[in-house]
Amino acid sequence: MSELNKKVANATKWSSLTEIAAKLIAPITTMVLARLLTPEAFGVVATVTMIISFTQIFSDAGFQKYLIQYEFENDDDKYKTTNVAFLSNLAISLILWGIIIVFRESLANMVGNPGLGNVIAIACVSIPLAAFSSIQVALYKRSFDFKTLFYVRLAGILIPLVITIPLAIFLKNYWALIIGTILVHTSNAIILTIKSKWKPNGYYSIKRLKKMLSFSSWVLFDTVLVWATSYIDIFIIGVTLNEYYLGLYKTSITTVGQITAIITATILPIMLPTLSRLQNDKEELKKMLLKFQKMTSIILIPLGVGIFMFSDLITLILLGEQWTEASDFIGIWGLMSAITIIFSRFSTIIYPAVGKPRMSVVAQLLHLVVLIPAIIFSADYGFEVLFWVRSLVRFELIFVNLIITYYLVTLSPWKMLRNIAPELLVSVFMGIVAYLLLQIHSSIVWSFSTISICIVVYFMSLAIFPKEKQIILKLVNQVYKRIGRK
Secondary structure, three states, X not given: OHHHHHHHHHHHHHHHHHHHHHHHHHHHHHHHHHHHOOHHXXXXXXXXXXXXXXXXXXXXXXXXXXXXXXXXXXXXXXXXXXXXXXXXXXXXXXXXXXXXXXXXXXXXXXXXXXXXXXXXXXXOOHHHHHHHHHHHHHHHHHOOOXXXXXXXXXXXXXXXXXXXXXXXXXHOOOHHHHHHHHHHHHHHHHHHHHHOOOOOOOOOOHHHHHHHHHXXXXXXXXXXXXXXXXXXXXXXXXXXXXXXXXXXXXXXXXXXXXXXXXXXXXXXXXXXXXXXXXXXXXXXXHHHHHHHHHHHHHHHHXXXXXXXXXXXXXXHHHOOHHHHHHHHHHHHHHHHHHXXXXXXXXXXXXXXXXXXXXXXXXXXXHHHHHHHHHHHHHHOOOHHHHHHHHHHOHHHHHHHHHHHHHHHHOOOHHHHHHHOHHHHHHHHHHHHHHHHHHOOOOOHHHHHHHHHHHHHHHHHHXXXXXXXXXXXXXXXXXXXXXXXXX
């Protein structure tokens, strides 16, 4: 366990550095692009992304999670399996890209963007490019080598800043976003291939492929369902409303994702390899899960409340005045994202970690049964009703995943709730303080002052609880030591 804890700590450090770099640079890129391009341009890219993400599900075929989770006999066994996964992944992706090229105009009509078939065909070159690097990413995550992934992500962060923005100034349309995305995937493929110990070769084995598919077929099915829950609303909005509202909707979700990823992108990539190594020790697995949940909730829950309370300010700063209609959605989606990650997203990582990916399929199917009718019904009543329904329906997914987690590893929902009860209570208190202070004045300066006051109120109130006080002091001490070294 001590060796695993060291690997987790080191991986967390590099994963944190990655997200710090991302959150310093990515918001700048978003702020500039949101002012250079219209919501309609982002709406076009949203439909293209929907198609690309769907095809990438089948090209990956769940091989990534298999390579992270499976206990191989030795490095030779691991690298041979990796090669089979890589060649299968690449072949499927090229076939899918070819199908998209042939049926590009039909696809464009289907997703509500008639006449943009060539745009979709060109943008989908990202599919084989992503396939070229996704298997290698799995190996880095398995070995907790997040230092290499830091450099890969850093390159992907800088490309939109130095290439996409100039293109947006010159082109002023969706091509700037599409070209930038293609270059990011190209950069990932080159860097990962150069630095990887494993290199692609001609080895292939149908026997190994069948063995992988016995596990990966459930992961594949689950990923399709996750895609459906993530994009069914994009498809419906694109068909029933228009590109403007689609741009508002997708950009709101992306904006919230960029904020919450400050925390989640540091923790989530580490959880699967960590919990997979503990799959044969359920008690240690539960302790580790609760530890991840506790550390994440200290920042994520107040962050979600903060997004909800200060959504107008966030929208104005990150997106600009032309996006003010998205403010309420950003607020409720931010709050629900924090709750969903803590009580649902963490649970879904347990399923593949203990070799039960089919349970995630069950959860997603049950969610779709509720989600699809809710989206179709609410879309008829306009954008505001739709985003409120879409946000609140996530409670059903939380409920289902809590039950399945208890069934799999006997981790009680009440134990998970008690684990982070102080964070929940103090965050609610902080939200009340924010609401009262915002009634005094509505200026930007006062809003920033209120945020500062809320941060102080939150951590001072949380420090009343002994366990939380120890965690806060430990975090402060680690920051102080790092600053001292510099």
